[in-house]
Amino acid sequence: MSSNGHTSDDLTTAFDTEAAAKVTGFSARQLARWDREGWYAPSYGDPDRRGLFGRFFSYADLVRLRTARALMDRGVPVRRALATVTELRPSDWRQIPTTPLYVVGRDVSANRGEVAARGEPVVAVEPPMVVAEVVDGVRRLGLRTPEQIGATERRRGWVNGEEVFAGTRIPVTTIVGLIEDGWPRSEILDNYERLRDPDLDLAEERRRNGRALAS
Numbered sequence: 757m758s759s760n761g762h763t764s765d766d767l768t769t770a771f772d773t774e775a776a777a778k779v780t781g782f783s784a785r786q787l788a789r790w791d792r793e794g795w796y797a798p799s800y801g802d803p804d805r806r807g808l809f810g811r812f813f814s815y816a817d818l819v820r821l822r823t824a825r826a827l828m829d830r831g832v833p834v835r836r837a838l839a840t841v842t843e844l845r846p847s848d849w850r851q852i853p854t855t856p857l858y859v860v861g862r863d864v865s866a867n868r869g870e871v872a873a874r875g876e877p878v879v880a881v882e883p884p885m886v887v888a889e890v891v892d893g894v895r896r897l898g899l900r901t902p903e904q905i906g907a908t909e910r911r912r913g914w915v916n917g918e919e920v921f922a923g924t925r926i927p928v929t930t931i932v933g934l935i936e937d938g939w940p941r942s943e944i945l946d947n948y949e950r951l952r953d954p955d956l957d958l959a960e961e962r963r964r965n966g967r968a969l970a971s
Contacts, residue, residue, distance in 0.1 A: 770799075770800055771812065771813045771814075771815075771817075771818065771894075771899075772811070773787050773788060773798075773810075773811050773813070775813075775899070776798070776817065776818060778893065779822065779893035779894060780822050780893075781822070782821065787821075788805075790838065791805065791811060795835060795838045796820075796821070796824075796838045796842060798811045798812055798814070799816065799817050800812040800813070800814065818893075818894070819883075819886060819887055819890050820842070820844050821841065822886050822889055823840075823841045823883065824837040824838050824841045825837075826881045826886060827841070827857065827859060827864055830859040831859065831861065832862055832863070832864050833862055836863075837864070855883070856880040856881060856882050857883075858872075858878050858879070858880055859871075860872075860874055860876045860878050860879075861874075899923075900924070900950060901923065903922075904923035905922075905952050906952070906954030906955055906958055907921075907922040907958075908922055909923075921951060921958075924950045924951070926948055926951065928958070928962060931948070931956065931959040932959050932962050932963050935956075935959055935960055935963050936963060941953070941956050944956060
């Protein structure tokens with residue numbers, strides 16, 4: 757599966773076309789057609805788009821596509837909306853510009869003064885709000901967000917209050933124990949499909965330090 761120059765950190769969370777459709781508000785058919793026509797290509801996938809890894813979308817893809825959805829809802833034509841968000845190219849979604857995009861008529865710009873000079877109503881699309889919508893959409897899918905991977909949490913009523921990997925019910929002590937028992941990383945990941953390499957890095961660090969888990 758190719759990654760188009762993206763970092764390994766982005767690969768901790770990838771979404772198939774069906775999941776991306778649910779989060780972005782587009783249909784799976786639309787996303788596939790835009791890819792075929794060169795309007796918007798997902799970050800990962802087999803070059804021929806066939807097989808198990810045909811198309812996979814990064815978290816940044818979801819943010820960009822959700823932004824396109826907001827622009828289109830405000831009257832921007834689909835190709836213009838997709839071209840605009842394609843310019844938001846950082847592979848790390850946290851580096852996507854937080855400057856609002858301003859819509860006037862069927863045009864969009866990052867320069868409010870430029871569109872306001874036209875004397876027509878201006879509507880803003882706020883990136884932080886779009887990111888919040890994506891985070892909520894991913895959580896509704898029951899998937900983990902990028903911030904949760906490699907992090908832990910405690911919740912009252914969850915697993916007797918034990919520290920678990922964020923977004924899961926898997927106790928950190930369970931994975932530390934498996935590492936101490938000599939389980940290979942690949943086997944742990946096969947048996948705990950919600951975990952990712954950064955989670956195992958955290959567990960290995962806890963084991964090496966030989967100290968109590970943080971409260």
